[in-house]
Amino acid sequence: MGIISDLTWRYATKRYLNRPISADDLNIIIDSIALAPTSLGLQAFEILVLDRNSSLRPKLIDACSKQPQITEASHLILFNAWKSVSQEDIDSYMGRISSTRNTPLENLEGFKSNIHRYTGSKNHAEIFAWSCMQTYIALGIAMVAAANLKIDSTPMEGFNREAVDAIINPNNDKLSCAVILALGYRNSELDKLSSLPKVRKSKDELVKFG
């Protein structure tokens, strides 16, 4: 089974080779993120893609606890989650549904009210937590897409959010970095984790049937 061997092959890569992933492969990974399902279909996030030449990469080192992937990985994808949902966001989404599905906007009034009610019931911290969750769906899917292309990846939470935002989202009250995905090719020589067996709970510990 492809996905199981892909997931078994991948691991949280610490050290990367200086070898770029191709534009075609990057596009497949980005497409997988674009197709990720999200709550209400709202896609309450953006991604910021940085290659090795990006001038932002060196600036992120300190904000990311000097983790070597920030310097070494071929690409970093920073998932920027929404801190709020505006009337304009919802209108723009309704416009997208209307044009994609050739549906009059009037027919979407019920769905629009549901989104207003749902997002309106949450405070800023709750909206951000909720939009962060959605980025993690896309994060998981992107790692499967990468592994399928034999591209290594590292999901990274260990960063100072305020410091990262000051670099990538300065004076932006809409976006905040939820999580970072490093992509590239493992450096098996320097990365002792690359040869270690995966540690997982037993099925009995993880799975209950009811």
Place this chain on the structure above:
Amino acid sequence: MGIISDLTWRYATKRYLNRPISADDLNIIIDSIALAPTSLGLQAFEILVLDRNSSLRPKLIDACSKQPQITEASHLILFNAWKSVSQEDIDSYMGRISSTRNTPLENLEGFKSNIHRYTGSKNHAEIFAWSCMQTYIALGIAMVAAANLKIDSTPMEGFNREAVDAIINPNNDKLSCAVILALGYRNSELDKLSSLPKVRKSKDELVKFG
């Protein structure tokens, strides 16, 4: 590219046929969840799997806004996230690493301290938000695994958490339901969404390069 066509094929299924998914397919989906990467490798969640015969299914209907998937789907997977991380959880994880990798426990002291420091810095709400995020990685991966098997899926947030917990986690101060995944086969006749084109942001809206 397999994963892109799989993700294009899938959609948030509302209505399911009365047709069970096979034990082999279910196992592949569960394996993909078990292999999902999680923060610190801690797998701070469990899953509860309910087939159509589960006596818990009818009890969940009201707690899940009477959504038809709760009754109709072949299986429901409820992701139960940890509300706290105990000394015992960390010790048990260290034991798992030690036995899987044949590493003396003493060599894991540094990693163990890091986990203590990280989880100790968070209050209960923050721990739960963090463990919920991890379940969303697994949720995303499980949906890819399902789509690859031509099994439909629905990620479901629209439930009353307190009411669901009272049914599946009574008197349990460790677990709370983060999200539910319905699995099965679409009923294209009853589900008008099955034939509608997918609505997504344009690449320009979703992706920035920096």
